[in-house]
Amino acid sequence: MTAPAAAPAPATARTTGQQVIIDAARREFGERGYDAVSVRDIAARAGVSLSALYHYYPGKQALLEGIVEAGLRSYDTACAAALGAAGDDPARRLAALVAATVRYRAQQQVDSSIVFSETRSVSEEFRARHSRQLREATGRFQRAIADGIEAGVFNPRWPDDARRAVIAMCNAVAEWYRPGGELTVDDLVTRYVNLAFTLVEYRPTAPPFSF
Secondary structure (H helix, E strand, O other): OOOOOOOOOOHHHOOHHHHHHHHHHHHHHHHHOHHHOOHHHHHHHHOOOHHHHHHHOOOHHHHHHHHHHHHHHHHHHHHHHHHHHHOOOHHHHHHHHHHHHHHHHHHOHHHHHHHHHHHHHOOHHHHHHHHHHHHHHHHHHHHHHHHHHHHOOOOOOOHHHHHHHHHHHHHOHHHHOOOOOOOOHHHHHHHHHHHHHHHOOOOOOOOOOOO
């Protein structure tokens, strides 16, 4: 039977029932992968009927898109806050982006993994609508590195490769980091900021700063 179409409400307006459903979908997708999960599985985990789930979401893809959209928005907010506190110095801006990304990937591992591994399953319309956010995420790093090169404090031989390496190592935290292990998130931030500075060949003109 075809489910009735319904657009998901914004995250800020979600009812308790919606949140239970989206949380169940998040856990199912994170543990088993999108393709292995059915709408019936999500409803069972949420403890709701299929009709209750369809009242809020027209299907599995809409649930996935809701999770991806919330994850992208949350990450953008974290980066914007970090950049707002960093000021104009390119090294501080790069450090802020690395710190915000590492913290987000370590603390929001399920959402991060879903965004990375399951985006292929979203609709073309959704992908096009959110391509700007993905480009902007890359652009933030690109602008900080370019400004550092112009200011003479970064000197990477291959700027684009350095930028890709910085982003890739930060994003990979979501795949391997385990809370409660030997490394704290603060430890990771310190290490990854220093690694990023090595990749862009940071040459400070003043004493090192804390991050």
